Amino acid sequence: MRGTPPPQISSQAIIVYDELGRVLQRRDAANHLQVGYTYDAANNVLTTTDGLDHTTTLVYDAFDRLVRSTDPAGNATQYTYDGVGHLTKVIDPRNNATTYTVDGFGQVWTQVSPDTGTTTYTYNASGQRTSLVRNDGSTLSYAYDALGRPTSVGNGQETRTYSYDTCTNGKGRLCRMAGSDSVTTHSWSTFAYTPEGWLATRQDAMQSTVNTTGYTYDGLGHRTGISYPSGVSVGYAYDHGTLAAVTSTRGGTTTTIASGFHYQPFGIATDWTYGNGLKHSASFDQDGRLIHLGASSGATVRQSLNYDYNFGNEITTITNGVDATQNRAYDYDAAGRLSKDTRSNLSWSFDANGNHSRFVSPSGQTDYVIEPASNRVSSYTTQSGVHTTYQYDARGNRTVAQEQPGITQSYAYDAFNRLIRVYVGTATTSLLYNPQGQRVGKITGSGQTRYTYVGDQLATEYGPTGWKSYVWAGTELLGVVQDNGTTSFVHNDHLGRPEVVTGASQQMVWRANNDPYGRTVALDQIGGLNLGLPGQYQDVETGLWINGYRTYDESIGRYLESDPIGLGGGLNTYGYAQANPISSVDPRGMDVAVVIDNNTVPMLGKFGGHVAVLVGNDRTGWDYYSKDGFVNGTQQDSHYTYASLDDFLSDQGDVYITGEVFETTSQNDADMRAWANTHITDDFSGTFNNCADFVYGVLEAGGVKVNKPRFSPSVPNDMLDGAGDRINMNHPHHGLMNRAYSPGTFNHGYW
Numbered sequence: 001m002r003g004t005p006p007p008q009i010s011s012q013a014i015i016v017y018d019e020l021g022r023v024l025q026r027r028d029a030a031n032h033l034q035v036g037y038t039y040d041a042a043n044n045v046l047t048t049t050d051g052l053d054h055t056t057t058l059v060y061d062a063f064d065r066l067v068r069s070t071d072p073a074g075n076a077t078q079y080t081y082d083g084v085g086h087l088t089k090v091i092d093p094r095n096n097a098t099t100y101t102v103d104g105f106g107q108v109w110t111q112v113s114p115d116t117g118t119t120t121y122t123y124n125a126s127g128q129r130t131s132l133v134r135n136d137g138s139t140l141s142y143a144y145d146a147l148g149r150p151t152s153v154g155n156g157q158e159t160r161t162y163s164y165d166t167c168t169n170g171k172g173r174l175c176r177m178a179g180s181d182s183v184t185t186h187s188w189s190t191f192a193y194t195p196e197g198w199l200a201t202r203q204d205a206m207q208s209t210v211n212t213t214g215y216t217y218d219g220l221g222h223r224t225g226i227s228y229p230s231g232v233s234v235g236y237a238y239d240h241g242t243l244a245a246v247t248s249t250r251g252g253t254t255t256t257i258a259s260g261f262h263y264q265p266f267g268i269a270t271d272w273t274y275g276n277g278l279k280h281s282a283s284f285d286q287d288g289r290l291i292h293l294g295a296s297s298g299a300t301v302r303q304s305l306n307y308d309y310n311f312g313n314e315i316t317t318i319t320n321g322v323d324a325t326q327n328r329a330y331d332y333d334a335a336g337r338l339s340k341d342t343r344s345n346l347s348w349s350f351d352a353n354g355n356h357s358r359f360v361s362p363s364g365q366t367d368y369v370i371e372p373a374s375n376r377v378s379s380y381t382t383q384s385g386v387h388t389t390y391q392y393d394a395r396g397n398r399t400v401a402q403e404q405p406g407i408t409q410s411y412a413y414d415a416f417n418r419l420i421r422v423y424v425g426t427a428t429t430s431l432l433y434n435p436q437g438q439r440v441g442k443i444t445g446s447g448q449t450r451y452t453y454v455g456d457q458l459a460t461e462y463g464p465t466g467w468k469s470y471v472w473a474g475t476e477l478l479g480v481v482q483d484n485g486t487t488s489f490v491h492n493d494h495l496g497r498p499e500v501v502t503g504a505s506q507q508m509v510w511r512a513n514n515d516p517y518g519r520t521v522a523l524d525q526i527g528g529l530n531l532g533l534p535g536q537y538q539d540v541e542t543g544l545w546i547n548g549y550r551t552y553d554e555s556i557g558r559y560l561e562s563d564p565i566g567l568g569g570g571l572n573t574y575g576y577a578q579a580n581p582i583s584s585v586d587p588r589g590m591d592v593a594v595v596i597d598n599n600t601v602p603m604l605g606k607f608g609g610h611v612a613v614l615v616g617n618d619r620t621g622w623d624y625y626s627k628d629g630f631v632n633g634t635q636q637d638s639h640y641t642y643a644s645l646d647d648f649l650s651d652q653g654d655v656y657i658t659g660e661v662f663e664t665t666s667q668n669d670a671d672m673r674a675w676a677n678t679h680i681t682d683d684f685s686g687t688f689n690n691c692a693d694f695v696y697g698v699l700e701a702g703g704v705k706v707n708k709p710r711f712s713p714s715v716p717n718d719m720l721d722g723a724g725d726r727i728n729m730n731h732p733h734h735g736l737m738n739r740a741y742s743p744g745t746f747n748h749g750y751w
Contacts, residue, residue: 013029014026014027014029023671028051029285030286032051033049035048050311054072065085067079073334092114092353094352096114096353115562116135117395126148134394135394135396139155141153149162157181158182158414162174162176163177169192169194175190186432187204187206187434187440187441189203189435189436194217198651200215201214204434206450207441211229211450213228214226232249245260257489258489259272259275260273268621269473270282270283270284276504281294287313291307292305293305293491301321302322302500303499305499310332312332315494315583317330322500328341328344328582329343330583336578337579341516346359354570355368364383365383374396375575377574386406389401396573397411398561418431418437419561422539438456442539447463448463457470458537466483468480468482468483477496480501488510490529499514501526501529517581518557533547535547544560547559612625613672613676613694613695613698614648623641627684668702669702671702672698675698676698680694
């Protein structure tokens with residue numbers, strides 16, 4: 001499935017190497033420096049310097065372990081290790097320490113965090129977590145079947161259960177999951193599969209209501225249809241394996257949502273035509289950066305956004321060709337944090353760890369007080385005299401927001417650290433989650449709302465005003481189908497946030513003024529559109545955004561809860577978008593996934609397995625690379641493309657049963673793809689260039705610190721071992737953060 005070279009250059013980069021093959025510089029298409037590196041004699045990176053001459057300095061110990069990292073603003077982070085190289089302490093730039101107690105297998109038994117306190121873990125003989133005790137004494141217990149698959153997690157009062165094998169074509173697959181309290185089962189889901197192992201139907205129950213979602217596929221495994229519980233069916237058509245058209249059908253009437261997709265050689269869709277005739281257009285410069293987004297038809301222009309960048313690849317201006325009042329101009333500090341919007345007269349100041357310390361707007365100045373021993377905001381005061389104080393529980397979750405003068409909000413959480421109730425004055429909003437952690441229900445004074453999903457995307461909601469159905473292409477929201485049959489077409493900004501919605505006659509029916517940390521809805525003729533960034537849904541009753549496994553408060557640009565993956569998402573566990581919500585042009589990150597088939601071949605006295613790698617993300621698609629060895633005497637090398645990680649798992653999830661996903665930058669991604677495309681056909685050798693060696697090479701090209709065996713063959717199963725001996729998943733310098741990924745359903749990093 002390797003394509004032919006493009007007829008013209010769509011993007012290019014200049015990479016300068018030294019005589020040892022180390023990357024010294026990466027330069028853009030105009031030969032401007034993007035990033036430069038210096039090294040020590042052990043090949044450790046000593047400095048990285050971006051195109052704005054901002055330098056990060058790194059210091060290592062005698063064992064080549066990073067012990068100090070100083071960012072361009074002079075903020076230093078320190079790292080300490082035990083005798084075998086496990087990370088045991090991280091001291092952030094505010095001198096607050098997170099410590100770990102780690103055993104010889106690399107298992108963390110205790111974590112002490114300035115934000116969440118002490119968390120302890122226990123494990124069984126197979127290295128699986130058996131218990132988690134949080135700082136407030138609350139406990140979660142875990143159970144597994146004989147194959148090591150999770151069967152339950154809970155605390156006796158709240159439990160999530162999982163069962164396998166017994167559904168249609170379900171051998172080796174998840175068949176049922178349920179969530180219950182001490183009295184009743186409040187939510188459950190069941191699954192059925194095609195003979196190929198692709199998901200065929202899913203039933204989701206919340207209390208007494210059951211919703212069914214069905215899926216169809218073509219012979220190559222491309223998803224061709226989804227039937228929603230709302231009665232809407234979404235159809236997908238393909239041309240040579242790429243998406244060509246999206247339709248919706250309701251009550252026997254089919255509506256084209258989008259068609260005529262065209263793509264860049266590296267997989268990004270550049271244009272398509274909406275069902276109302278407006279044409280979506282996206283343009284990129286030769287550095288692969290987005291420079292224009294538009295939606296127009298002849299003289300009718302409903303969206304026109306133009307982007308400019310500095311030499312640090314930060315967005316400096318957004319010019320709105322439809323509404324000049326929404327033009328923006330941005331400045332950043334040396335650490336890459338958004339510091340000014342000069343067109344709107346907004347400015348932000350930060351402490352050493354990226355907490356907002358001051359916000360200035362035309363209405364005045366707001367000063368924040370951060371707890372000295374954590375990253376929690378204890379209070380803020382506006383220039384007009386409004387004073388707001390916050391309280392937190394022992395787990396680091398916000399429990400009270402008291403505004404004087406004003407109203408008080410209070411919050412309650414379940415055993416899984418999920419927000420379940422919000423009290424605003426005398427009003428209560430209750431939230432319900434399924435065992436995957438997805439919010440499936442909301443109960444307010446106005447009634448109940450139910451939610452269903454396709455993968456991670458919200459598919460339907462049913463509330464007091466009826467059904468809304470959402471039509472997606474990957475992570476791009478294309479359309480909304482209402483219960484009255486009205487179809488609206490969604491036009492998103494560079495972050496994937498809806499900016500404009502148009503109707504059947506190309507008229508504007510909804511518009512948002514998108515700001516760095518939130519938005520203001522300027523026009524609404526469709527009864528609301530509560531989706532924001534990918535994965536975000538705003539509850540109008542509380543003003544809060546449900547954002548994956550956490551809750552986001554746009555009023556202060558922070559989360560209510562500390563990051564459930566700890567420092568894996570950054571040193572500030574309450575911070576949003578690393579304090580740069582504008583230039584993070586891909587909010588999900590460019591990812592690399594390492595996937596392992598554990599039981600392929602015996603090797604060195606154990607099963608060596610097989611390892612492959614995927615590079616990309618759900619928005620732009622994934623490239624899958626695998627060196628498969630010899631089949632009938634012929635070397636086999638695989639390079640396929642998938643629109644989403646779910647598509648890959650539908651195709652090969654029953655083979656690759658373990659894996660890790662690392663969040664990377666677009667630069668890492670480009671380097672990994674370039675290396676993989678060059679070396680995928682290199683001669684295979686079980687001893688010196690096997691599948692694991694190839695994956696090591698891809699990761700190294702993307703800046704992942706790996707430790708290949710020097711005097712023995714690489715063993716695929718060792719790459720993701722518990723001790724992290726081969727891939728340093730927590731290496732602070734390289735900016736690659738792992739999130740545990742189980743292809744079936746589970747994301748253990750959030751349990």
